[in-house]
Amino acid sequence: MGMDLIVDDLTAIDDKLSQRRIDLDPNGYFIIYIDRNDRLIYAKHFTNVIDDCGLAVDPETGKVIPARGKVERTHTMVFSGRTAKELCVKIFEETQPCPVTFLDHAAYLGREFVRAEVALVTGKDYVQD
Template structure:
């Protein structure tokens, strides 16, 4: 069976709606700096409460997933490629700011999407 681009997008969209457990060591906001030719990943810490929600460790307030929140990041990583960014985060940073394999896999996929957008000029919106 030959899959079309539309088929792949439909599979991806369906899987994006599944439940995931949040990483207790934090989350990343990924964005591009086209002028510099870089992919950035800001790391923020969080605590997971008994409901499985991410909360700000300083305020105890739930961190909304879709709203803009003013928080201070703990670290900013940057790279020219997805691989360069992954090496910095997963191999060179100790302790590693990612503690769950599904989170690491998600970040790898997002970094590749960001890299493609950077090279092609397409818009990048983190999933």
């Protein structure tokens, strides 16, 4: 089995899992991006309110926040790190109270921070999953 086939298989597994329904963390969500000039990974934290349908709504307007597309909202905190590990330490160990309350959310952030770090090191594009 060639390396391309293995990568394709792993990508297919992740793509399928990305379609599953997840419960949103009531403490909020993060928008992750990289800044090549600063050579940093950034994670902007936004608060949300979860409605009766399990959807995130803007606490000020009550409108549903779309999963894709631009939404003009003010972040509550912004974290930055040179590596995924540095970012995780800042968010999960040094920030009290921790802005993440669900373990699956913490695992997701760890995966995304590693992907962002790889993109930063390799020069590839990073798009948050």
